[in-house]
Amino acid sequence: MSVLKSLDIDLPQSEKKTLFRFLALYIFLTIVILGMSISLYYNLQKELASSQRTIKLNEYANNFISILEDLGADKTGQITYPKDEMFKTSLYANDYKLIYSTSADPKNSLTEISYTNNKIIRYITNPEKHYLNTQYVVIEIIDDKKWLDATVRNIIIYSSIFFSIMIVIGYFLLKLFLKPMRDALHLLDTFIKDTTHELNTPVSTIMTNIELIDKKSIKDNYLLKILNRIEIGTKTVSNIYDDLSFLILNNKIVSKNQDINLKQLIEQRVEYFLILANIKKIDIQTELSPEVTLNIDEKKISKLIDNILSNAIKYNKISGSIFITLKDHQLTIKDTGQGIKQENIDLMFDRYARFDNVAGGFGIGLNIVKMICDEYNLDVKITSEVDKYTQVCITW
Numbered sequence: 216m217s218v219l220k221s222l223d224i225d226l227p228q229s230e231k232k233t234l235f236r237f238l239a240l241y242i243f244l245t246i247v248i249l250g251m252s253i254s255l256y257y258n259l260q261k262e263l264a265s266s267q268r269t270i271k272l273n274e275y276a277n278n279f280i281s282i283l284e285d286l287g288a289d290k291t292g293q294i295t296y297p298k299d300e301m302f303k304t305s306l307y308a309n310d311y312k313l314i315y316s317t318s319a320d321p322k323n324s325l326t327e328i329s330y331t332n333n334k335i336i337r338y339i340t341n342p343e344k345h346y347l348n349t350q351y352v353v354i355e356i357i358d359d360k361k362w363l364d365a366t367v368r369n370i371i372i373y374s375s376i377f378f379s380i381m382i383v384i385g386y387f388l389l390k391l392f393l394k395p396m397r398d399a400l401h402l403l404d405t406f407i408k409d410t411t412h413e414l415n416t417p418v419s420t421i422m423t424n425i426e427l428i429d430k431k432s433i434k435d436n437y438l439l440k441i442l443n444r445i446e447i448g449t450k451t452v453s454n455i456y457d458d459l460s461f462l463i464l465n466n467k468i469v470s471k472n473q474d475i476n477l478k479q480l481i482e483q484r485v486e487y488f489l490i491l492a493n494i495k496k497i498d499i500q501t502e503l504s505p506e507v508t509l510n511i512d513e514k515k516i517s518k519l520i521d522n523i524l525s526n527a528i529k530y531n532k533i534s535g536s537i538f539i540t541l542k543d544h545q546l547t548i549k550d551t552g553q554g555i556k557q558e559n560i561d562l563m564f565d566r567y568a569r570f571d572n573v574a575g576g577f578g579i580g581l582n583i584v585k586m587i588c589d590e591y592n593l594d595v596k597i598t599s600e601v602d603k604y605t606q607v608c609i610t611w
Contacts, residue, residue: 234389234392234393237392238385238389241388245381249377249378253374256366256369257366261366263362264362264363268356268358271356272302272354273338275299275302275354276338276352276354279297279302279304279352280340280342283344283346283349283352284342284343286346287347296315301356301357302354302355302356303316303317303319303354303355303356304316304317304318304352304353304354304355305321305322306346306353307325307349307350307352307353308348308349308350309348311324311325311326311351312324312325314348314349318355325339325353336355336357337353337354338354338355339351339353339354340352414452414456414459418449418453418456421445422449425442428442430442443494446490447494450487450488450491451491454521458518458579458580458583459579461583470590471512472511473510473512474508474509474510475508475509475510475511475516476505477503477508477509477516478503478504478505478507480513480516480517481503481539481541482501482503484517484524485501485524485539487521488521488524492528492537495528495532495534496534497528497536497537498534498536498537500538501538501540502539502541503540503541504542515587515591516587518587519583519584519587519588520546520548523548523580523584523607524548526580526581526605527550527552530550530552531550531552532551532552535550535552536550537549538550544610545611546609547606547607547609548607549605549606549607550605552604553602553605554600554601554602554603555597555599555605560597560598560599563581563597564582564585564595565582588609591611592611593610593611594610594611595607595608596610
């Protein structure tokens with residue numbers, strides 16, 4: 216949504232659904248109010264136009280009957296039958312038969328007259344004096360619908376103004392509605408930036424010193440076990456630090472794309488996470504095609520694989536397994552862990568989304584995976600069954 220982008224807000228899927236419901240309700244109420252206003256205005260204008268026509272017909276009828284009476288009493292022959300371009304008149308006898316008419320298509324009988332005949336409006340009156348044995352006078356006028364044209368024009372103008380005002384009001388309501396979310400996300404992002412900054416030096420120092428230690432020269436198994444635990448903890452913190460750094464600097468990172476041999480890269484990343492897998496006695500099995508390459512930034516594809524592998528280890532069971540399969544245009548990583556509920560699968564790529572309070576983490580790993588996939592037009596799909604497996608498939 217452009218409004219969210221302009222406000223620098225990246226909402227999870229659930230919050231977006233809530234926001235869409237709010238917008239849908241707001242638009243619906245706006246349309247209902249606008250529709251009721253249009254209907255009321257249209258009916259008022261219709262009644263006003265009808266009243267004005269009735270007055271006009273009544274005035275002409277009175278004047279016409281007056282002339283007709285004078286015509287009936289005239290002995291000089293100087294008074295002629297009144298004719299008007301706007302009004303057409305017809306005279307009927309007491310048996311409803313036509314006597315005389317100025318209409319181009321007069322009805323031969325008064326009983327044949329339809330009061331809803333297209334645009335013709337008819338007015339019937341009974342004169343007190345019966346010229347030519349006239350019992351009924353029918354006066355017709357063509358409805359030119361000028362009132363309707365003016366009404367439609369006004370509806371369009373005022374509806375546009377009203378809708379524009381409601382959009383402006385809706386925008387400010389949306390900003391007000393999103394402010395708590397925006398403040399919370401801003402606070403969390405600020406915390407992550409500060410945390411990342413503070414982690415940089417100690418993590419780098421610990422990793423450098425661990426790499427300098429020659430484990431083969433250590434004979435004390437207890438000391439070696441402690442050292443392995445330190446290395447596991449350090450790699451975990453280092454992986455989190457890398458995720459946070461990527462999240463903060465993503466828009467500033469210039470990709471250096473090159474053809475990457477995925478088999479070699481995956482083997483390197485498996486070796487990196489091997490000590491974490493061993494602590495849970497997880498068996499990692501690979502089936503890697505040696506010729507598969509992908510034109511991509513090496514750091515980004517490494518980060519993508521690291522996050523999927525890290526989750527496969529973190530949410531796996533003790534003595535579980537991880538199966539990594541690489542073939543043409545497809546990378547699949549499957550674990551035998553706790554699985555994901557079907558209703559949560561679509562939310563897994565949302566930032567800060569977490570559905571397990573035991574394993575920990577910030578809930579940003581798969582969000583980074585999705586960001587990288589979107590950048591390189593890679594398709595990522597998660598399939599899972601609770602207490603059985605979770606499989607992440609990347610295709611290109």
